[in-house]
Amino acid sequence: MSETAIEGNIEPAAVASYLSRHPDFLADHPELADLLVLPARNGPATSLAVHQMRGLREKNVELETRLRELSTIAGENEALMRRVHGLMLALLGAGDIEETVRSVVRRLTEDFNSERVRLVFFGDLAGLPDEPWLLRESRGSAGLPEFASFLEHGDPVAGRLAQEKLHRLFGDEATDVRSAALMRVGRDAMLAIGSADADRFHPGMGTLFLDMISTTVGSAIERARKVA
Numbered sequence: 001m002s003e004t005a006i007e008g009n010i011e012p013a014a015v016a017s018y019l020s021r022h023p024d025f026l027a028d029h030p031e032l033a034d035l036l037v038l039p040a041r042n043g044p045a046t047s048l049a050v051h052q053m054r055g056l057r058e059k060n061v062e063l064e065t066r067l068r069e070l071s072t073i074a075g076e077n078e079a080l081m082r083r084v085h086g087l088m089l090a091l092l093g094a095g096d097i098e099e100t101v102r103s104v105v106r107r108l109t110e111d112f113n114s115e116r117v118r119l120v121f122f123g124d125l126a127g128l129p130d131e132p133w134l135l136r137e138s139r140g141s142a143g144l145p146e147f148a149s150f151l152e153h154g155d156p157v158a159g160r161l162a163q164e165k166l167h168r169l170f171g172d173e174a175t176d177v178r179s180a181a182l183m184r185v186g187r188d189a190m191l192a193i194g195s196a197d198a199d200r201f202h203p204g205m206g207t208l209f210l211d212m213i214s215t216t217v218g219s220a221i222e223r224a225r226k227v228a
Contacts, residue, residue, distance in 0.1 A: 083111045084212050091220035097127040100224040104217050105133050108193065116177060116194035118169045120144070123188055125225070135169070140188070144168070147190070150182055156210035157182040158201040170194055183214035186221040 166174035177194035179201040
């Protein structure tokens with residue numbers, strides 16, 4: 001029987017089925033990789049070997065890109081850890097409540113490049129400075145109905161806030177705030193950071209460092225209250 005006759009009796013589906021059941025076929029017959037030709041969407045057809053080489057190169061490029069991204073993220077996280085550590089050390093060295101809250105705002109502004117920082121205290125606490133970044137709500141958390149859900153759960157929140165919330169926190173500067181982070185600090189206080197960058201804080205970002213800042217600042221405020 002001639003080769004042509006044999007080829008005529010073999011269905012392409014049978015060949016495909018055989019190869020799918022024997023994925024190592026080309027490993028046993030590497031010379032065929034140079035004979036097989038694959039169609040290309042753009043440009044001339046290429047051999048299977050060339051096609052595989054291109055695929056490997058593309059995967060290598062993707063892996064290198066991913067590694068660079070991971071390296072960048074690792075570097076950013078390390079820098080954030082150093083800043084949180086610096087904040088912790090500064091607050092450990094603070095004395096009374098005024099020095100504590102001033103250290104919080106100064107560190108967040110200088111080390112974390114925070115454009116707008118607000119500390120909101122519920123009730124009347126002696127020793128707090130009279131500053132635009134410090135807000136008092138004598139009625140307690142009940143005086144902030146806009147933040148009822150946030151205060152109930154207590155978990156950090158990041159993203160775009162409704163205008164009434166922004167206005168309550170940032171006043172006339174609210175129109176310049178395009179994203180913000182909220183943290184519950186201590187028993188009766190809330191920390192807000194606002195940014196003109198809409199992507200600085202977003203719901204999809206991790207809240208690990210916000211949790212760390214919240215815990216650090218909250219612990220320092222509680223300690224200062226006991227000292228007072």
